[in-house]
Amino acid sequence: MIDQNIKIAVDAIVFGYEKGTLYVLTVQQRFGELADKWVLPGGFVKDEEPLLAAVERELKEEAGINVNYLEQLGTFGDDINRDDRFRVVSVAYFALVNPQNFVLKADTDAKDAKWFPLNQLPQLGYDHDEMVRLAHQRLKSKLTYQPIGFDLLDQEFLFSDLENLYCSILERSIERRNFRKKILSFGIVKETSKVVKIGNSGRPGKLFVFDKAKYNQLSKENFQFDIRFA
Amino acid sequence: MIDQNIKIAVDAIVFGYEKGTLYVLTVQQRFGELADKWVLPGGFVKDEEPLLAAVERELKEEAGINVNYLEQLGTFGDDINRDDRFRVVSVAYFALVNPQNFVLKADTDAKDAKWFPLNQLPQLGYDHDEMVRLAHQRLKSKLTYQPIGFDLLDQEFLFSDLENLYCSILERSIERRNFRKKILSFGIVKETSKVVKIGNSGRPGKLFVFDKAKYNQLSKENFQFDIRFA
Numbered sequence: 001m002i003d004q005n006i007k008i009a010v011d012a013i014v015f016g017y018e019k020g021t022l023y024v025l026t027v028q029q030r031f032g033e034l035a036d037k038w039v040l041p042g043g044f045v046k047d048e049e050p051l052l053a054a055v056e057r058e059l060k061e062e063a064g065i066n067v068n069y070l071e072q073l074g075t076f077g078d079d080i081n082r083d084d085r086f087r088v089v090s091v092a093y094f095a096l097v098n099p100q101n102f103v104l105k106a107d108t109d110a111k112d113a114k115w116f117p118l119n120q121l122p123q124l125g126y127d128h129d130e131m132v133r134l135a136h137q138r139l140k141s142k143l144t145y146q147p148i149g150f151d152l153l154d155q156e157f158l159f160s161d162l163e164n165l166y167c168s169i170l171e172r173s174i175e176r177r178n179f180r181k182k183i184l185s186f187g188i189v190k191e192t193s194k195v196v197k198i199g200n201s202g203r204p205g206k207l208f209v210f211d212k213a214k215y216n217q218l219s220k221e222n223f224q225f226d227i228r229f230a
Numbered sequence: 231m232i233d234q235n236i237k238i239a240v241d242a243i244v245f246g247y248e249k250g251t252l253y254v255l256t257v258q259q260r261f262g263e264l265a266d267k268w269v270l271p272g273g274f275v276k277d278e279e280p281l282l283a284a285v286e287r288e289l290k291e292e293a294g295i296n297v298n299y300l301e302q303l304g305t306f307g308d309d310i311n312r313d314d315r316f317r318v319v320s321v322a323y324f325a326l327v328n329p330q331n332f333v334l335k336a337d338t339d340a341k342d343a344k345w346f347p348l349n350q351l352p353q354l355g356y357d358h359d360e361m362v363r364l365a366h367q368r369l370k371s372k373l374t375y376q377p378i379g380f381d382l383l384d385q386e387f388l389f390s391d392l393e394n395l396y397c398s399i400l401e402r403s404i405e406r407r408n409f410r411k412k413i414l415s416f417g418i419v420k421e422t423s424k425v426v427k428i429g430n431s432g433r434p435g436k437l438f439v440f441d442k443a444k445y446n447q448l449s450k451e452n453f454q455f456d457i458r459f460a
Binding site for chain 2: 006048087
C-alpha cells in the first residue's frame with residue numbers, strides 16, 4: 001500500500017428554479033470549526049462506496065432529499081489547504097431541480113437545510129463559493145445547448161415563463177423576438193389552443209407545451225438544440 | 231482524522247495530431263501485475279502536491295514531456311475495483327498537442343513511452359480504454375466550439391489540411407463547401423497571397439493563416455466559434 005494522507009470527499013451544488021428565481025441548496029454545519037456556517041451538502045466517501053452513491057447519500061442524510069441526474073462538475077484538489085483540518089480532495093456534482101418537488105429535512109452533520117436565492121447566498125465555508133460559481137457557469141452553458149429548462153416549468157407554460165427562466169439562469173436579458181423564433185423553429189415546443197391571462201395585465205397569453213418525444217426523435221437525427229445566438 | 235482507505239491518483243490522456251492521424255500517448259508499465267501492459271501516464275498524488283502538479287510531474291517522469299493546458303476530464307471512482315490492488319480514485323486530465331514538438335523518454339515506472347494511432351491502440355490496463363473513449367468524446371465536442379485545431383497545423387496551411395484535421399478528430403466526413411463557408415464567415419481565417427501545389431495532383435492551393443488576435447478580439451464581443459452544423 002502506498003503512503004498517502006489525502007482524504008476524498010464529495011460535494012453537491014443543487015440548483016433550484018422556481019418562478020423567476022434561481023436557488024442553491026445549502027446546509028448549516030452542526031459540528032466543528034465551521035459550526036453554524038452554511039456550506040454545500042457533502043462529506044467523506046466510504047471505502048466501499050462509489051463516488052456517485054456518496055453524494056446521493058449525503059444529500060439524503062443532510063437535506064433529506066433524493067436527487068436524480070447529478071452530473072460531475074469537477075474535482076477540487078489544487079489548493080492543498082482547502083480544508084483546515086487535513087488535506088481533502090473533493091469531487092463536486094451538480095443538478096438542477098424544481099424545489100417544489102422536495103421537502104428539506106436536515107439531519108446528521110447538518111442542523112438546517114435551506115434554499116438560498118443565488119444572489120442572496122451567504123458566504124459559504126471552505127471553497128464552496130467557488131464551486132457554486134463554477135457550477136453556475138456550467139449550468140448557463142448547458143442551458144444553451146440542452147433543453148434542460150422545460151422540466152422546471154409547469155407542463156403547460158406561457159412563452160414568457162420560458163423567457164424568464166432563461167433570463168434568470170443566464171442573468172441577462174434576451175432578445176425576445178429572436179428567442180421565440182429560435183425556440184419555435186426547433187419544432188419541439190408546441191402551441192396549445194389554451195389561453196390564460198398574463199399576470200396583472202389581464203392580457204391573454206397562449207399556453208405552450210414541450211414535445212419531449214419530438215425532441216428525442218430529432219436528437220437521433222443529429223438535431224442540435226442551441227439558443228446561444230438568442 | 232477520519233478513517234478512510236482510498237488512494238488518489240491522476241491520469242493523462244494526451245492526444246497528438248499530425249498529418250491526418252490522431253494519436254494517444256501511452257506508457258508501458260515496468261512493474262507490478264500489469265508489467266509490459268500499455269497504460270495512460272499517471273500515478274499517485276503526493277501529500278503536498280496540487281492535482282495538476284501531480285499529472286504534470288507524471289508526464290515528465292514517465293514520458294519525459296512538459297504539457298501545457300491540461301484540462302480536467304473527470305474523476306473515475308464509481309467502480310470501487312478499478313484497481314486490483316486497493317481502491318484508487320483517479321482524476322483524469324486531457325490535452326491536445328502536436329507530437330512533433332515532443333521527444334518522448336520513458337523513465338521511472340515506465341519502460342517505454344509511445345504514440346499509438348487512436349484506431350490502433352492496444353487494450354490498455356485498468357479502465358484506461360474508457361478514459362480514452364470519454365476524452366475523445368470531449369475532444370470532438372470541444373473542437374466544434376473552440377478553435378483548438380489551429381495550433382496543430384503549420385502557421386500557413388491549406389484549407390484541405392484544416393478539413394483533414396476536423397475529419398480525423400471527428401471521425402466523419404465533412405460537407406466541404408459548408409465547412410469552408412462557415413469557417414471563412416467567422417473572419418478568423420485569412421487567405422494569404424501564397425499558393426502551393428496540393429499533394430500529388432499538382433493543383434495549386436491557396437495558403438491560409440489563423441488570425442488569433444482577431445479571434446481573441448471577437449471572443450470579447452460575444453462571438454461564438456461553432457462548426458457543429460458543418
